[in-house]
Amino acid sequence: xxxxxxxxxxxxxxxxxxxxxxxxxxxxxxxxxxxxxxxxxxxxxxxxxxxxxxxxxxxxxxxxxxxxxxxxxxxxxxxxxxxxxxxxxxxxxxxxxxxxxxxxxxxxxxxxxxxxxxxxxxxxxxxxxxxxxxxxxxxxxxxxxxxxxxxxxxxxxxxxxxxxxxxxxxxxxxxxxxxxxxxxxxxxxxxxxxxxxxxxxxxxxxxxxxxxxxxxxxxxxxxxxxxxxxxxxxxxxxxxxxxxxxxxxxxxxx
Amino acid sequence: xxxxxxxxxxxxxxxxxxxxxxxxxxxxxxxxxxxxxxxxxxxxxxxxxxxxxxxxxxxxxxxxxxxxxxxxxxxxxxxxxxxxxxxxxxxxxxxxxxxxxxxxxxxxxxxxxxxxxxxxxxxxxxxxxxxxxxxxxxxxxxxxxxxxxxxxxxxxxxxxxxxxxxxxxxxxxxxxxxxxxxxxxxxxxxxxxxxxxxxxxxxxxxxxxxxxxxxxxxxxxxxxxxxxxxxxxxxxxxxxxxxxxxxxxxxxxxxxxxxxxxxxxxxxxxxxxxxxxxxxxxxxxxxxxxxxxxxxxxxxxxxxxxxxxxxxxxxxxxxxxxxxxxxxxxxxxxxxxxxxxxxxxxxxxxxxxxxxxxxxxxxxxxxxxxxxxxxxxxxxxxxxxxxxxxxx
Numbered sequence: 001x002x003x004x005x006x007x008x009x010x011x012x013x014x015x016x017x018x019x020x021x022x023x024x025x026x027x028x029x030x031x032x033x034x035x036x037x038x039x040x041x042x043x044x045x046x047x048x049x050x051x052x053x054x055x056x057x058x059x060x061x062x063x064x065x066x067x068x069x070x071x072x073x074x075x076x077x078x079x080x081x082x083x084x085x086x087x088x089x090x091x092x093x094x095x096x097x098x099x100x101x102x103x104x105x106x107x108x109x110x111x112x113x114x115x116x117x118x119x120x121x122x123x124x125x126x127x128x129x130x131x132x133x134x135x136x137x138x139x140x141x142x143x144x145x146x147x148x149x150x151x152x153x154x155x156x157x158x159x160x161x162x163x164x165x166x167x168x169x170x171x172x173x174x175x176x177x178x179x180x181x182x183x184x185x186x187x188x189x190x191x192x193x194x195x196x197x198x199x200x201x202x203x204x205x206x207x208x209x210x211x212x213x214x215x216x217x218x219x220x221x222x223x224x225x226x227x228x229x230x231x232x233x234x235x236x237x238x239x240x241x242x243x244x245x246x247x248x249x250x251x252x253x254x
Numbered sequence: 255x256x257x258x259x260x261x262x263x264x265x266x267x268x269x270x271x272x273x274x275x276x277x278x279x280x281x282x283x284x285x286x287x288x289x290x291x292x293x294x295x296x297x298x299x300x301x302x303x304x305x306x307x308x309x310x311x312x313x314x315x316x317x318x319x320x321x322x323x324x325x326x327x328x329x330x331x332x333x334x335x336x337x338x339x340x341x342x343x344x345x346x347x348x349x350x351x352x353x354x355x356x357x358x359x360x361x362x363x364x365x366x367x368x369x370x371x372x373x374x375x376x377x378x379x380x381x382x383x384x385x386x387x388x389x390x391x392x393x394x395x396x397x398x399x400x401x402x403x404x405x406x407x408x409x410x411x412x413x414x415x416x417x418x419x420x421x422x423x424x425x426x427x428x429x430x431x432x433x434x435x436x437x438x439x440x441x442x443x444x445x446x447x448x449x450x451x452x453x454x455x456x457x458x459x460x461x462x463x464x465x466x467x468x469x470x471x472x473x474x475x476x477x478x479x480x481x482x483x484x485x486x487x488x489x490x491x492x493x494x495x496x497x498x499x500x501x502x503x504x505x506x507x508x509x510x511x512x513x514x515x516x517x518x519x520x521x522x523x524x525x526x527x528x529x530x531x532x533x534x535x536x537x538x539x540x541x542x543x544x545x546x547x548x549x550x551x552x553x554x555x556x557x558x559x560x561x562x563x564x565x566x567x568x569x570x571x572x573x574x575x576x577x578x579x580x581x582x583x584x585x586x587x588x589x590x591x592x593x594x595x596x597x598x599x600x601x602x603x604x605x606x607x608x609x610x611x612x613x614x615x616x617x618x619x620x621x622x623x624x625x626x627x628x629x630x631x632x633x634x635x636x637x638x639x640x641x642x643x644x645x646x
Contacts, residue, residue, distance in 0.1 A: 086499055086517055089498075090500075097355060097356060097403070099356070099357065102356050102357065102358070102439075103363060105439065105442075105443070106358075106360055106363045106364075106439065107367075108442075109360060109438070109439070109442055110360075110363075110364055110367065113298065114297045114298050114299045114438070114441070114442045114445070115298060115299055115442070115445060115446075117442050117443065117446045118446065119443070119446040119447045119448070122442070122443030122446055122447065123443075123447070123505050123506050123631075124505075125356075125443070126352065126403075126405055126631060126632065127352075127355050127356065127403040127405075128403055128404050128405050128630070128631070128632040128634070129505060129632060131632065132505050132632035132633050133505070135500045135502045135633060136502050136503065136504075136505075136633070139502050140500065140502060141499055141500050141501075141502050141513075141514065141517070142498075142499060142500065143411075143498035143499065143500070143634070144404075144498075144500040144502075144632070144633065144634050145402065145404055145411065145498075145634070146402075146403045146404060147400055147401060147402055147403065148355040148384070148401045148403045149384055149386065149387060149399070149400070149401055150381065150384050150387060151384070151387050151399075156398065156399065156400050159398055159424065160398075160400065160415055160418065160419075162422075163418040163419060163421075163422040163424065164418060166422055167418055167421055167422060169418070184363070184366065187366065188374075188377055191374055191377070192374075192377075192381075
């Protein structure tokens with residue numbers, strides 16, 4: 001696939017302006033309930049998500065905002081007009097989706113009862129809310145998909161995008177992946193994987209990260225995934241969708 | 255575009271309408287509506303739902319109900335397709351869902367909030383329960399795998415993904431469909447959105463008041479003709495075309511003119527090389543919400559005119575969310591094969607604003623093409639053209 005545009009939102013910033021130096025930087029530390037020590041995580045800074053382009057997304061959650069920014073940047077970076085096009089599709093891959101909003105909705109049920117919950121929080125808690133925001137923000141009218149997986153979800157999305165382009169279903173696909181950090185999922189991490197409490201990622205210990213990367217791709221060109229295994233993990237933290245961020249960093253950080 | 259022809263080698267379905275295609279058709283033919291209060295969890299929300307009553311006990315603590323439902327449908331479909339072993343076969347799996355992609359376990363979460371620890375059974379069930387990955391692992395499949403989470407069009411979209419894979423030569427056989435369970439989270443959510451009805455749903459009826467949630471799974475085994483011929487497993491049923499387009503309009507409401515839906519139907523017809531006049535019937539999304547049925551009904555009338563037969567099987571299954579597209583594809587294929595479709599349960603009076611009268615009672619159909627449509631929360635629309643093999 002030919003990469004016509006790339007967008008990236010990560011702990012080191014946004015797009016080509018992000019800090020791509022591979023020097024170790026201390027992660028953020030989340031206060032996780034019931035844990036004695038704060039929990040390391042590479043988070044996207046709130047300032048990165050401040051952009052006038054998001055003014056129409058007042059009700060959107062942080063997950064939708066960070067993914068939409070990355071998608072907008074990929075289109076902007078391409079210089080290609082996608083507005084009102086039904087020849088442009090979206091495929092967004094995620095492992096866990098907007099889990100902070102999912103748990104917030106469950107907070108609502110516990111705190112206010114089954115019949116007292118917020119419809120807005122529910123609407124934003126579904127996995128494809130982010131792609132719905134992206135399609136509206138960029139006026140993309142082709143197939144707008146979200147896929148979820150734990151086993152190389154970005155690679156699954158790439159395979160489908162290639163099939164769509166080959167069969168002529170789309171001229172362009174806005175292809176991306178992303179995930180967010182949050183305290184409940186971090187608690188689960190503490191129960192499931194060895195976490196590097198000192199914030200230093202190794203082969204044996206992890207530091208979760210968050211962010212999103214998008215590519216506007218078309219037919220032709222080289223293998224998008226050739227940079228998927230580039231060693232960018234110390235920058236972004238560990239993510240099941242991290243190969244997308246590694247590809248984006250390889251393109252933008254050259 | 256690839257000219258590979260894709261057949262349906264096997265079908266499996268489980269919903270409130272029954273377990274298996276035969277039982278489901280018999281119950282729909284008899285007009286049975288297995289609707290009632292929620293029993294699989296406790297909730298003060300008193301809304302009718304369509305539950306599966308015959309689900310066996312969980313085989314593993316924490317295993318997701320959605321995965322249990324899916325496995326039943328898959329096993330039926332594989333048995334019909336004559337597939338037991340997969341060694342040497344290139345088999346993919348694409349499944350649509352809404353609920354199974356999230357850790358929607360209020361038991362885990364409330365314990366986590368209240369106490370300083372929580373049992374990890376349901377977390378394990380979630381992490382091991384990605385529907386495509388779990389299926390590939392259980393059956394030893396090595397082809398592409400995908401879980402589509404486009405809300406209510408997910409099942410139809412998963413079949414569309416499998417069609418793309420098969421036509422692109424990424425696999426020779428694909429297991430595709432959708433599954434979702436009855437779950438307290440969406441019950442609360444749809445109630446809050448004001449789209450759930452306090453009475454059994456009435457798709458396309460002028461006095462409809464909303465949807466009822468349901469649960470279930472519907473699965474097709476899709477296969478290239480070459481692969482089927484090699485296995486001696488030819489079938490007359492085909493997946494001929496698929497279209498998917500977004501409204502880019504609103505997070506929870508469809509475009510008033512059904513813009514994306516019309517485009518999706520036209521794209522599916524084009525890929526299937528099918529004229530509108532060739533469509534014998536439409537198994538519509540027909541959720542019974544005022545908005546959906548109005549937009550969809552008007553779009554179908556505009557595209558096909560008054561003569562096309564339209565039904566919604568949600569009057570028998572409820573709205574099974576990510577499972578709906580898979581279940582409805584199975585029912586549409588069965589309709590083509592058997593030459594009849596059931597009445598659109600729940601319909602009572604004409605909605606003058608739509609002008610569409612769905613099927614009333616068991617209805618004979620003549621024709622070799624059927625359309626199944628899905629409209630999703632988030633604005634995605636999907637359409638599938640199924641068919642019988644062309645006569646020589």
